[in-house]
Amino acid sequence: DTGVSQDPRHKITKRGQNVTFRCDPISEHNRLYWYRQTLGQGPEFLTYFQNEAQLEKSRLLSDRFSAERPKGSFSTLEIQRTEQGDSAMYLCASSRDRDGNQPQHFGDGTRLSIL
């Protein structure tokens, strides 16, 4: 099967602008996750969807962040009024997980740079 696809791979924007990232999970994977990874650190959980329902959000996900998965397939992550601290790699992962024991499969990420 094809892997998790993320678009764009890189995004450079000015502080204060809005950005939107897209994630296409592995087909038939019902679970979709967003993580953020900063330099020298492991990924940090942001949010999780089961089908179209957003079931969990981290405290890292401030009110400037919003994620959707409208039809239970692809997902978007939007950041409004970007700040310097938003510069990071944003990773999407998906899994077909009924028992909690399946691995999450990651895309190659979107690297966001705030000027």
Next chain:
Amino acid sequence: AQSVAQPEDQVNVAEGNPLTVKCTYSVSGNPYLFWYVQYPNRGLQFLLKYITGDNLVKGSYGFEAEFNKSQTSFHLKKPSALVSDSALYFCAVRSYGNNRLAFGKGNQVVVIP
């Protein structure tokens, strides 16, 4: 709360020698443990997992890991390292019913030809 510690920032090993990357975890209840590898400017690639059963689990590319409940450890091992194994390795944990993975900060592995 769930967390992972990867105590070494970098592991250097000569090609052909055994490779070990250390991981200890903290979680309430039974752990689900995972190892991932990351190459530059790429996402994380799944290597192996421990859910239940045998403490020694085998994964992709000749990697294996040993689960030790008493020491709360899940060290990654490879009998003979290749130069192509040079990458960033992440250990991750989650507990049953918890959907979020908690990652360590990663270990940079450098295999010297």
